């Protein structure tokens with residue numbers, strides 16, 4: 001299905017007068033504080049977040065799965081769903097594919113479908129955390145770190161193949177997340193496993209085109225519960241540094257132990273010019289795949305505060321980060337959930353743009369702890385939703401995307417088109 005632009009215009013008309021009151025009020029307030037609201041609106045407009053193909057279907061847990069209905073059955077329908085999202089919010093203009101779940105049958109058809117919906121292809125993702133049908137060697141005991149050379153070679157070749165698919169589609173990066181690790185003390189030689197992983201990554205790195213990046217993702221536990229080969233940002237940075245200047249670390253918010261100071265990790269990686277990508281989600285405990293900003297919005301704001309420092313540091317920020325949502329959980333309509341996630345990201349970004357950095361720096365230099373805290377919280381407690389709405393209106397997106405999604409009965413239409421019992425590839 002397609003959303004007509006007239007549906008969006010009509011929808012926005014209903015919001016316009018109340019929105020105008022709110023944005024005018026905020027504009028006056030920010031003006032007296034010396035902020036350029038216009039510049040902030042432009043930055044919010046320019047901020048796009050890629051949607052992963054696996055977030056378009058209802059996620060499951062190891063206990064079960066409760067599909068929503070009308071879920072995309074193939075790559076074409078996944079792209080159509082991202083097209084719907086992008087039509088509603090004009091901020092989800094890229095899709096991130098997962099190979100082998102999303103191997104295109106015809107590159108040209110897939111590319112023209114995407115470009116008709118104003119979508120690009122973000123990072124491609126490899127998968128060596130499960131065995132594929134007819135796979136003769138198993139990843140049960142690891143992939144790029146496996147003790148057997150033949151298994152490592154299978155995983156290396158797979159990653160090269162993922163890069164080749166990405167080249168055809170116009171992607172510029174590959175994200176490597178390994179589930180490799182061990183479940184029991186003694187099972188794995190840490191040193192050998194890390195060295196084997198580096199050797200494997202070097203082979204993959206050699207296959208990268210010049211204008212490509214490899215993003216090395218880390219995770220402290222799960223599916224392995226004693227150790228993972230790339231558990232933390234230190235190991236990721238170590239590997240990325242050894243690989244070369246086309247290799248970067250990728251921070252996934254859910255891939256940290258509780259209470260980790262993620263904003264400090266962001267600050268350090270960006271100072272080193274080694275942060276390449278970002279996966280947004282939220283969690284109460286670990287990799288919970290919850291909607292961005294639903295549990296820890298202040299942390300998200302603090303992370304954006306550091307991301308802005310990083311992006312403004314022109315000497316070390318030489319190429320744009322890959323921004324992506326990485327979440328897939330099991331009770332909401334996946335499209336409504338993604339709309340909420342993109343909104344939460346933009347809110348945190350806009351709030352962080354309202355930090356008075358000069359005053360904050362002065363407070364820090366004079367060790368005025370109270371003032372420093374107040375400056376940050378003053379920005380965090382500003383209601384910036386009218387900025388997000390203003391950005392949406394200017395881009396031709398819906399003022400209230402979830403509201404329009406519901407009033408147009410998009411899920412009902414998708415169920416009518418695709419059926420109630422549909423399962424996306426890979427889920």
Ligand SMILES: [Mn+2]
Nearest residue numbers: 217252279326
């Ligand atoms: Mn991730």
